[in-house]
Amino acid sequence: MPTKKLINDPADVIEEMLEGILAAHPNHLKQLPESRRSIVAVDGPRPGKVGLVIGGGSGHEPTFLGFVGKGLADAAAIGNVFASPPPDPILECAKAASGGTGVLFMYGNYAGDVMNFDMAAEMAAMDDIDVRTVLSTDDVAIEDKARRRGVAGNFFIFKAAGAACDKMLSFDDCERIARKANDHTFTMGVALAPCSLPQTLKPNFELGPDEMEVGMGIHGEPGVFRGPMQTADAVTDQLLDRILAEMQPARGDKVAVLVNSLGATPLMELYLINRRVKQRLDDLGIAIHRTWVGNYCTSMEMAGMSITLHHLDGELTEMLEHPCDCAMFRAG
Amino acid sequence: MPTKKLINDPADVIEEMLEGILAAHPNHLKQLPESRRSIVAVDGPRPGKVGLVIGGGSGHEPTFLGFVGKGLADAAAIGNVFASPPPDPILECAKAASGGTGVLFMYGNYAGDVMNFDMAAEMAAMDDIDVRTVLSTDDVAIEDKARRRGVAGNFFIFKAAGAACDKMLSFDDCERIARKANDHTFTMGVALAPCSLPQTLKPNFELGPDEMEVGMGIHGEPGVFRGPMQTADAVTDQLLDRILAEMQPARGDKVAVLVNSLGATPLMELYLINRRVKQRLDDLGIAIHRTWVGNYCTSMEMAGMSITLHHLDGELTEMLEHPCDCAMFRAG
Structure with a gap:
């Protein structure tokens, strides 16, 4: 369509x-x-x-x-x-x-x-x-x-x-x-449905009606796994497992979290995913310094989302908290 | 689908x-x-x-x-x-x-x-x-x-x-x-594609592949006009004509503007629409006090957008500028 x-x-x-x-x-x-x-x-x-x-x-x-x-x-x-x-x-x-x-x-x-x-x-x-x-x-x-x-x-x-x-x-x-x-920053995403380029209005990739692609890039670059849709918790776990394997956190470490929509995935689903992120991090004894949820890095109307963990130390926390004033969102 | x-x-x-x-x-x-x-x-x-x-x-x-x-x-x-x-x-x-x-x-x-x-x-x-x-x-x-x-x-x-x-x-x-x-607040929207309820995953209304519905409500309530897709400028003009007819502004009046996504319509399109809003208001000699563009009142993943004009006087400007601190966006 x-x-x-x-x-x-x-x-x-x-x-x-x-x-x-x-x-x-x-x-x-x-x-x-x-x-x-x-x-x-x-x-x-x-x-x-x-x-x-x-x-x-x-x-x-x-x-x-x-x-x-x-x-x-x-x-x-x-x-x-x-x-x-x-x-x-x-x-x-x-x-x-x-x-x-x-x-x-x-x-x-x-x-x-x-x-x-x-x-x-x-x-x-x-x-x-x-x-x-x-x-x-x-x-x-x-x-x-x-x-x-x-x-x-x-x-x-x-x-x-x-x-x-x-x-x-x-x-x-x-x-x-x-x-x-x-x-110190680790992201992984999942795509559920494509966007289209203004010039062609054609989807930039194809996914079956019940398929998702884990690890797909924000321009539709191939991911690491394509398969049937799973629950929010199962998808979140897949993304977090890969992120945590790279990040190698220790108990007591501190992170900032970003749950990002690729475009069409609404806040309801993003927050539901954030619930699972919090559960997993709590279980590992990782403290959440602050969380952002919303449309921050999109692919126009692509459906899907990504999770980012920013592994904080004292210096990075200071940078994150430093005030900034931008047009489209607030941070710090 | x-x-x-x-x-x-x-x-x-x-x-x-x-x-x-x-x-x-x-x-x-x-x-x-x-x-x-x-x-x-x-x-x-x-x-x-x-x-x-x-x-x-x-x-x-x-x-x-x-x-x-x-x-x-x-x-x-x-x-x-x-x-x-x-x-x-x-x-x-x-x-x-x-x-x-x-x-x-x-x-x-x-x-x-x-x-x-x-x-x-x-x-x-x-x-x-x-x-x-x-x-x-x-x-x-x-x-x-x-x-x-x-x-x-x-x-x-x-x-x-x-x-x-x-x-x-x-x-x-x-x-x-x-x-x-x-x-003093006037909104009108257009829907391009439905959302679905979590329980059914079925679209909450049907629109043809080249159709839009002007004036549709945020739960899919019937609008005032269904027809073929038009350019962003033409759609914006339709919405603004109705809004301005209700608002009855005079030259020199002041408004705040909200261009809102119903969910899946991305910022690229919203800003392009805001360009036309600015042109029309400039032509009428209406001053824009401030503009918000983004996902503020959505219908999950519905595609479409709405335009709101808030017709300001001194008191309403003071209220708009009064500081507030909310979790999901900033205003004032």
Whole structure:
């Protein structure tokens, strides 16, 4: 069955979405006049602060624009649906975010993004902007760590880095904290039904009427297991087993939790899943510092969800609690 | 095609959802020990403050629990999916919310809710709690004002009332402001695809693969027009034409805007719709005070959206800006 979308000309979805976002959030976001795909924080860069530039394909809202604001990212480069932004808007973001002490590039580990952000970093170097890159790789569905993707865990990873930058820490410390946040963040998801691209309105993958796919990526990349639908508790256990095997928590450890909808899965189901997350963590003697539940990293109208655990230490807790002010959600 | 849901025993969805909500938001919400369907704010009622009790069927999350917190509602009574809570949990909410100066009952105008909240009000009177009721009736899809339903505009209506209560205004003033907020709030929606009830997993209405229904209610109640899908701009214009005809704004007037997803419609489409809302209001010389875009009053995984305009005057602006602290979203 084709997806219905409330859009106008499919060729205009991104420009029109950005127009609507800027209309809604004039106190938080502005567009660079000469680079419409570069969105910067109104209260953004300041002298001496390490700049934070994030970005990637559209279709994951509120990722990435939702993370732009005081105490978080200074700028986001916006690609087409599920496609990396080209180097130019990334470069313009770097210039806008630069406070003279270096700029961090942070984005999910996808080949197209790596290519374009790396090219923008080289261009920035010619403008005497020192860029360092920290990829997010929180999707533990993939065995090979080098191939892991960045998914909903960006929430915690960007938050930690944004706080470090906002606290005026050194470039070395900002980079170190960003890498630590990524190493301490573990996500796994399940897909129940596809989304469709605005241009085609065709589903981006096929799943049977009673099937789910565990570990599927946020663009429909293959997961680790396809099978019949299971109960919320059974699915949650599968995801948590993999996450906990990677995280290796000890009794008394502390985590932050994100239960994220891929788009169409409603809060009722997410909260029901959070109930099981709490039970499992309680059983293991792991303390929950704080929990977020909602649509944070979506694939347009895809049905499904992901669970993220952010393994806290004192420093990461401090970063998480540092205030931030973003348009589309609150954190910290 | 049956809907897939991440649930356990369908008979347990509400209890398990509430458990997950309380696990996620211990700093905002607590359950009355003797009445599990009565959820009250941790920072709730205080002596001399008019109490605010809201409630209704589940399946609309973050409505109603998302509105419980300091500066907004003191308590919410929680029904089964799309079904009114019975009188007992409403009564317990009234007792918990009572600060000795009266309790406002506010909820959408649905027959089942009216019956049960009225019964609870009578029971509260026997406990010497003075209850007054203000129904929300913001859905302008219905011609007859007495039959209008309460839908996403609850966001602004409850917000105004909650602020009045939090400011320790008199019972008369709290009631007057609540009524004014309702009279100044206008919503209209469009449905693209149904949701299903956990017990049956069957769609709650049928729409053809290229059809939409304008004015459909949040439980699938019939709308005013069913026809082929149209562009986002055309749909937005239809909804706004009806809303503006009711609201009768003058040039220079001020509104707050809510573009709300019914569940599965993603932010990309909502923001694109908000672009058109801004264009239309700009053309009419109506100032936008502030805009919210997201999932605020849903029908589980229903696809579609609604637009709400809250016609501001000085007093309603003050209520909207009054701080509040709720678990599931921020306002004011």
